[in-house]
Amino acid sequence: MGSTPEKRRRSEAVEEVYGILDKRNIQYVQFGLNKRFSTWYGSNVYFGKDKRTLGFKELNEEGSLPGSQNGHIGQNETDNSEYWLETLYVCEYCFRYTDIEQELVMHEKCCTYKNHPPGKIYYRSPQYTIRRVKGSKHENFCQCLCLFTKLFLDNKSVYFKVKQFEFYIVYATNSTVPMAFFSKDLYSYQENNLACILVFPPYQRKKLGTLLIEFSYLLSRRQNIISGPELPLSPFGLIGYLKFWSFSIVWQLTEGELRDAAYITIREISEVTGFRIRDVIQALKYLKCLRGDEINLNVIRSWARSNKVSQGFMIENEYVLFDD
Numbered sequence: 225m226g227s228t229p230e231k232r233r234r235s236e237a238v239e240e241v242y243g244i245l246d247k248r249n250i251q252y253v254q255f256g257l258n259k260r261f262s263t264w265y266g267s268n269v270y271f272g273k274d275k276r277t278l279g280f281k282e283l284n285e286e287g288s289l290p291g292s293q294n295g296h297i298g299q300n301e302t303d304n305s306e307y308w309l310e311t312l313y314v315c316e317y318c319f320r321y322t323d324i325e326q327e328l329v330m331h332e333k334c335c336t337y338k339n340h341p342p343g344k345i346y347y348r349s350p351q352y353t354i355r356r357v358k359g360s361k362h363e364n365f366c367q368c369l370c371l372f373t374k375l376f377l378d379n380k381s382v383y384f385k386v387k388q389f390e391f392y393i394v395y396a397t398n399s400t401v402p403m404a405f406f407s408k409d410l411y412s413y414q415e416n417n418l419a420c421i422l423v424f425p426p427y428q429r430k431k432l433g434t435l436l437i438e439f440s441y442l443l444s445r446r447q448n449i450i451s452g453p454e455l456p457l458s459p460f461g462l463i464g465y466l467k468f469w470s471f472s473i474v475w476q477l478t479e480g481e482l483r484d485a486a487y488i489t490i491r492e493i494s495e496v497t498g499f500r501i502r503d504v505i506q507a508l509k510y511l512k513c514l515r516g517d518e519i520n521l522n523v524i525r526s527w528a529r530s531n532k533v534s535q536g537f538m539i540e541n542e543y544v545l546f547d548d
Contacts, residue, residue, distance in 0.1 A: 249308040250375060254325065256316030256401070257332060261425045267374040270321065275308050278323055316401050319368035341400045343393065347439065349543040353397045354439055359386035366391055369405065373422050378458065389419065392439060394432055403427035406436045409454070417444040417451040421461070431538060437468050438539045445498045446546065452500045469507035471533060472497050477521065478528045488519055
């Protein structure tokens with residue numbers, strides 16, 4: 225059945241406010257000079273009104289990559305293509321973008337963030353470094369990061385009003401190439417510790433999502449608040465959180481503060497982990513360890529062995545570099 229006028233109006237409203245499209249409109253992203261991959265979702269936020277010209281070129285704005293020709297229609301776009309653009313070229317250091325490969329090559333030779341990433345280091349282990357980048361201080365960087373994110377997350381996230389957000393970005397230690405990030409709304413009424421999270425396609429399956437989720441709870445525990453992510457979670461996001469919540473709860477029950485407790489309540493688990501009560505309940509159901517009002521510790525111990533819980537967490541406290 226075709227879409228009704230009401231559905232079309234809702235779809236147009238979502239596209240207008242959030243830039244979400246119902247199909248992909250950019251085929252590939254060239255991320256830096258040697259990483260190329262498909263987009264996952266469509267978004268109109270890069271484009272001007274003609275849906276073919278990148279917005280900054282159509283508007284003749286400052287801040288384009290070196291060598292850009294304002295008003296130029298992308299060289300890799302064809303009128304007959306189902307895509308608005310075949311390849312978007314994105315700087316892997318600062319997320320600035322163009323539709324011309326040579327512009328990216330020229331830009332990356334002189335990108336400021338190639339040698340000096342933005343923000344302040346909050347965590348530095350031999351393997352990973354996490355930097356806090358303030359949207360109010362590095363507005364252009366954070367806007368470009370949010371635009372890039374919309375090609376890989378199907379959510380109604382803002383992309384220009386970044387001043388009220390902080391961004392926690394993970395790098396390989398001794399590298400200046402971002403691999404993943406999460407954002408945090410500084411004025412969240414629900415005191416959420418995470419608004420949006422993304423591991424960039426070339427760096428997936430390295431448990432970077434788990435690393436960042438752990439760090440988000442470290443931040444909220446430091447503030448002495450019970451917290452959690454902004455809702456609703458995507459299906460993939462929910463799976464990631466259920467695994468993390470479950471791991472953390474099982475660790476507390478087998479290795480942590482609650483390992484010798486004779487009787488354990490959900491509220492006690494919430495207070496020890498920093499998880500919201502509803503999230504604790506979700507995790508316990510996921511673990512299938514509830515027997516009436518009691519937790520079946522045999523199930524917990526079995527899960528702990530199967531998932532190597534005794535090895536502990538990714539974040540190591542000795543490498544945390546918070547301000548005093």
